[in-house]
Amino acid sequence: MMSVNFSRKKQSSELIQIGGVTPFTTIDYPGELAAVLFLQGCPWRCDYCHNKGFIDRKQVAAVSWESVLDFLGERKTLLDAVVFSGGEPTLQTGLPEAIQQVKHLGFKIGLHSAGVYPARLQKLLPWLDWVGLDIKAPASRYSAITGVSNSAERAWDSARLLVDSDVDYEIRTTLHPKLISRSDLYQLVDELKQINVRHYRVQKCNTRYCSDDNITEQDFNNLELSDQDRIGNIFPSFEYR
Numbered sequence: 001m002m003s004v005n006f007s008r009k010k011q012s013s014e015l016i017q018i019g020g021v022t023p024f025t026t027i028d029y030p031g032e033l034a035a036v037l038f039l040q041g042c043p044w045r046c047d048y049c050h051n052k053g054f055i056d057r058k059q060v061a062a063v064s065w066e067s068v069l070d071f072l073g074e075r076k077t078l079l080d081a082v083v084f085s086g087g088e089p090t091l092q093t094g095l096p097e098a099i100q101q102v103k104h105l106g107f108k109i110g111l112h113s114a115g116v117y118p119a120r121l122q123k124l125l126p127w128l129d130w131v132g133l134d135i136k137a138p139a140s141r142y143s144a145i146t147g148v149s150n151s152a153e154r155a156w157d158s159a160r161l162l163v164d165s166d167v168d169y170e171i172r173t174t175l176h177p178k179l180i181s182r183s184d185l186y187q188l189v190d191e192l193k194q195i196n197v198r199h200y201r202v203q204k205c206n207t208r209y210c211s212d213d214n215i216t217e218q219d220f221n222n223l224e225l226s227d228q229d230r231i232g233n234i235f236p237s238f239e240y241r
Contacts, residue, residue, distance in 0.1 A: 014094075038087060044116065130169065
């Protein structure tokens with residue numbers, strides 16, 4: 001993250017808890033110049049999480065909401081969008097108001113989510129311009145990834161809501177062969193096809209920041225070109241990176 005001086009305030013005074021900010025990025029909202037706000041807290045414990053510093057909900061906010069609004073107000077002509085990421089941003093009850101405040105500044109709104117709270121996501125959809133939704137595995141493998149028994153139902157409910165909405169989106173899956181096998185991936189692809197997903201991305205696992213030392217191997221194989229072609233023929237929009 002670039003160095004920008006954001007002030008801190010007491011946790012109780014904050015609309016949302018922000019653990020960090022990326023002031024400028026070209027990769028977190030497709031086709032737009034964006035800032036990313038990393039909201040604190042996530043109820044799931046995915047072993048390959050590379051944002052583990054934002055998992056603890058009780059962590060004191062590193063950045064004040066007031067300083068973020070000041071920063072965005074100064075960059076109306078430089079940035080196109082603001083992405084709320086995490087952690088899991090929908091965990092925070094102040095998110096709807098925060099999104100509306102940023103929307104009123106004239107920015108497009110992006111959301112990075114794992115679909116943990118489908119009812120909250122549904123209420124946010126009218127304010128969102130783009131969503132990057134992490135679907136981590138086929139339903140049968142979900143709890144093994146997240147460590148939470150009912151996580152599959154929540155994530156897939158969120159996926160259906162998003163696909164059926166008018167909001168631009170990307171469904172993405174992080175691929176690590178110790179956690180998702182080739183057959184798991186194709187089961188997942190079939191399940192995504194059944195709910196009419198059109199935009200799908202498979203991304204390599206960044207093992208450098210994995211919370212589990214047992215899955216930090218760097219020497220695993222990439223997705224074969226034949227698999228990329230096969231999956232690419234299923235979805236109108238597919239990317240592997």
